[in-house]
Amino acid sequence: MVWVAAKEARIVGPITASIPQGSGLAVAVDSAMLRDALAQFGLEKLPVTAGPLPAIPYERTIMWDVAAKARVELFAAGLSFLSRWSMAVPLWSYDELARDIGSEADRLRTEAVVHDLRAPVYDTRLMFVRRNAEAEAVMQAWGAERDGGDVRLAFLRAVYKVRPLILALPTTWLK
Amino acid sequence: MVLVAFGEAARREAAAAVQTVRGACELPVSVIAESRVARAAHVVCPYQPAVPLAKLHLDELSPYDPTLYLDADTRALKSPAPLLAAVADGFDMAITPSHRQGSDVLGHVGEDEREFTFEELGCRDVVNLQAGVFAFRKSPAMLALFAAWRAEWARYGVQDQAALLRALYHNPVRLWLFGFPFNGGEVVAHLFGRARR
Numbered sequence: 001m002v003w004v005a006a007k008e009a010r011i012v013g014p015i016t017a018s019i020p021q022g023s024g025l026a027v028a029v030d031s032a033m034l035r036d037a038l039a040q041f042g043l044e045k046l047p048v049t050a051g052p053l054p055a056i057p058y059e060r061t062i063m064w065d066v067a068a069k070a071r072v073e074l075f076a077a078g079l080s081f082l083s084r085w086s087m088a089v090p091l092w093s094y095d096e097l098a099r100d101i102g103s104e105a106d107r108l109r110t111e112a113v114v115h116d117l118r119a120p121v122y123d124t125r126l127m128f129v130r131r132n133a134e135a136e137a138v139m140q141a142w143g144a145e146r147d148g149g150d151v152r153l154a155f156l157r158a159v160y161k162v163r164p165l166i167l168a169l170p171t172t173w174l175k
Numbered sequence: 176m177v178l179v180a181f182g183e184a185a186r187r188e189a190a191a192a193v194q195t196v197r198g199a200c201e202l203p204v205s206v207i208a209e210s211r212v213a214r215a216a217h218v219v220c221p222y223q224p225a226v227p228l229a230k231l232h233l234d235e236l237s238p239y240d241p242t243l244y245l246d247a248d249t250r251a252l253k254s255p256a257p258l259l260a261a262v263a264d265g266f267d268m269a270i271t272p273s274h275r276q277g278s279d280v281l282g283h284v285g286e287d288e289r290e291f292t293f294e295e296l297g298c299r300d301v302v303n304l305q306a307g308v309f310a311f312r313k314s315p316a317m318l319a320l321f322a323a324w325r326a327e328w329a330r331y332g333v334q335d336q337a338a339l340l341r342a343l344y345h346n347p348v349r350l351w352l353f354g355f356p357f358n359g360g361e362v363v364a365h366l367f368g369r370a371r372r
Binding site for chain 1: 257260261264265266272274276277280297298300301302344345347348349350351352353354355356357362
């Protein structure tokens with residue numbers, strides 16, 4: 001506070017966004033713990049659909065594997081990105097690239113599609129998805145690519161094939 | 176491939192960069208500069224200040240489509256052509272994240288512009304992109320992004336990196352990310368800041 005008083009520092013407030021209309025959460029299994037986590041950040045009215053993933057039940061859908069700890073306080077921002085982007089998905093790592101994960105066969109299959117494995121992969125445990133043709137095409141392609149291999153490499157292949165408007169989010173969106 | 180070199184240090188660095196590019200790949204090379212740099216075609220920049228406006232007008236000044244842009248203080252250790260391949264396959268732009276992430280996002284940008292950028296994006300947790308190495312094609316979406324990049328840069332007139340994030344937020348393009356090997360790693364080394372010394 002001394003620094004603030006001396007105008008050598010200033011307090012940076014939180015950046016808040018509201019939940020856009022038509023937004024909702026898609027999870028594999030609903031639970032009281034999930035509802036508590038949403039309520040903690042004022043999202044108790046966010047519609048929730050439980051069922052097989054991937055799915056895009058809402059105009060703006062958060063797909064969340066609740067086994068992964070996500071920063072719920074960022075959900076509103078993630079949904080707001082969908083005003084312009086079809087998808088927003090965190091990166092898995094800046095250092096661990098496609099060449100570093102999956103089986104050799106999986107990597108070869110991925111290289112045949114994306115040509116170069118020195119690329120970051122997405123962390124598909126949390127995805128913000130607009131319900132539109134290209135996002136649905138990505139989900140369809142991802143489904144076709146998922147055959148027991150690494151889901152992140154499968155998603156990367158799907159993204160390369162469809163080329164959606166996908167915004168990479170930082171690794172910090174998942175704890 | 177296009178580089179930008181204004182000032183003695185930048186010319187020296189660009190000449191060294193071109194030499195490495197010549198050894199790493201067979202791409203044609205142009206340098207936007209005051210005068211010709213050895214082993215590269217010369218492109219004149221009609222804009223002032225030429226740095227960074229030459230880079231922000233690459234959509235107009237580059238003789239190539241698609242174009243691979245490298246900062247003058249980079250060195251091609253291996254062929255950077257995969258960046259172009261992603262663009263040739265239909266992505267509008269191929270770029271790498273910056274090494275500055277997390278609490279260091281836009282850490283080199285002035286506080287006012289940094290906070291303005293976070294407000295514009297609605298969030299502080301964003302991926303910082305490093306605009307010292309990237310490939311693009313002259314698609315309508317990319318031309319819109321360049322126009323927005325110039326407009327966003329003009330707000331503060333200092334760094335181009337935060338301006339790129341703001342421009343991209345408002346003008347999405349089909350973006351393919353490469354890893355650090357392509358900017359500051361085993362494919363393209365980046366001797367940050369040497370072109371300004």
